[in-house]
Amino acid sequence: MKTIRNLFYNASYQLLITLIPLLTQPYISRVLLPKGNGIYTYTWSIIQYFVLIGDLGITLYGNREIAYHRDDKKERSRIFWEIEILQLCTTTISVLAFFIFLHFDHQYFTFQLLQIVWLIAQGIDISWYFMGLEDFKKTVLRNTLVKAVSVILIFVVVKTPADLWKYILIQGGAQLLGGLSLWPYLRGSVERVSVSVNGIIKHLYPAFVLFIPNIAIQVYAVVNRTMLKQFDSTVSAGYFNFSDSLVKTILSIVTATGTVMLPHIANKFSQGDMRGVNNSLYRSMNFVSAISVPLMFGLAALSMKFAPWFFGHKYNEVGELIFFETPIIVLIAWSTVVGRQYLMPVKRIRDYTISVTIGAVANIIVNVPLILAVGASGAAIATVISEALVTAYQVFAVRDSLQIRKMFTGQWKYFVSGLVMFVIVNFISSRISMTFIHLGVEVFIGIIVYTVGVMLTRAHIVDEVRRLVRARFH
Structure with a gap:
């Protein structure tokens, strides 16, 4: 029941951060205009490389190590302080590297400098500790409050394209406050322990091992925006950012399971319970x-009409980008299960690293010709190709330790139900105008069609729901 409760908390939070862009993006797209949003996208993409250096794999490593030792308060306290001191050191180095970068790159200097708040937030972020304890309630409740405050500030403070600097500070400041808000919860959870330089340094290599796949992940998560600015235009980078952000926002509902299940499976693995894993x-x-699957088909069916209605008439191109990119919802969902929920907890980091490296290299290789040929659409297609390669390799890597057929048995039922839903919703969408009420009706019809489909095909999820209901009421 604890795992189900954590899934509820994390899914609730993911739903919140799904709704927040639905509230702010239509406003920001119209206020900052394509140029302002493009500048924000480009400068944000740059700072994320330095955030990656500051993280150095510590977030994933710390989550896993706390999960391994969560029942020993003294040991987990020692591990916490050693890892956090290491995180502060790596972040400091990253800050210095960022200032060196700014010395040589003066484009959008002021906006670049303001983005440094994201980097500072990385240094004091201890969410990995509470995730390792499978204590998602604290992180969810505090971050919910911080997100709510940031939304209010965006509507109150950001009024014209000249307020771009305020928007940057609000976005980074929300991350910083979210991190600071978790520190009071450490009281009673960790003890004061003595730490040594050797104790801190010993975490460097295993964290760095996880840092390598993080580099690859960041490359194909952020490099598209940077390359679009270099090979196409700043505006195209903004278009792609809105498309990618919306798809990833919808995807976050699904990938919430990865955050919850990683410490849960890591703990089972530490106890030798491979059958449970x-x-x-x-x-x-x-x-x-x-x-x-229904999220992919549903978003694809609505994308062309939804984008200009949601973001504004200047963002028609975003609808096409969303349509091309929707397959990653399923691909990343699968790779989250195989990579984040299996390969990482059972310490098969090499396979995980190879998979994301393949994705990163493929993304860079295909990005350039595709962007030069079809602009932002090329970046969306490149994203799908790279994610498909990541998922394919991960499935190939676990073929000897897991039953691949069992993993995918009955999946066709979801795809058939989703495809029927796509045809019906797309037909309706093409014949009516996009309004809030019409959108609600289309979503409702899509849910009904898909639900009927999985029930008629007797998909596995139906049995899972029945089992959970019986467990809850008996």
Whole structure:
């Protein structure tokens, strides 16, 4: 029940951060205009490389190590302080590297400098500690409050394109306050312990091992925006950012399971319960497929009409980008299960690293010709190609330790139900105007069609829901 409760908390938070862009992006797209949004996208993409250096794999490593030792308060306290001191050191180095970068790159200097708040926030972020304890309630409640305040500030403070600097500070400031708000909860959870330089340094290598795949992940998560600015235009970078952000926002509902299940599976692995690890994985794969497939088809069906209505008439191109990019909802959902919920907890970091490296290299290789040929649409297509390669390699890597057929048994039922839903919703969308009421009706019809489809085909998710209901009321 604890895992279900954590899924509820994390899913609730993911729903919140899904709704926040739905509130702010239509406003920001119209106020800052394509140029302002393009500048924000480009400068944000640059700071994320330095945030990556500051993180150095510590977020994933710390989450896993706390999960391994969560029942020993003294040991987890020692691990916490050693890892956090290491994080402060790596962040300091990253800050210095960022100032060196600014010395040589003066384009959008002021906006670049303001983005440094994201980097400072990285240094004091201890969410990995509470995730390792599977204590998601604290992080969710505090971050919910911070996000709510940031939304209010955006509507109150950001009024014209000249307020871009305020928007940057609000976005970075929300991250900083979210990190600071978790520190009071350490009281009673960790003890004062003595730490040594050697104790701190010993975490450097295993964290760095996780840093390598993080580099690759960041490359194909951020490099598209940077390359679009270099090979096409700043405006195209803004278009792609809105498309990618919306798709990833919808995707976050699904990938919430990865954050919850990683410490849960890591703990089972530390106890030698491989049967429990595998069973959790099979059930998780079924769950994410049942959710991600309708999200993919539903968003694709609505994309062309939704984008100009949601972002404004100057953003027609975003609808096409969303349509091209929707397959990553399913692909990343699958790779979250295989990579984040299996390969990482059972310490198969090499396979995970190879998979994301393949994705990063492929993304860079295909990005240039595709962007030069079709602009921002090329970046969207490149994203899908790279994610497909990541997922394919991860599935290939676990073929000897997991039953691949069992992982994907019955998946066709979700795709058939989703495809029927796509045809119906797309038909309706093409014949009516996009309004808030019409959107609600289309979403409702899509849910009904998909639900009927999975029930008629007797998909596995139906049995899972029945099992959970019985467990809850008996």
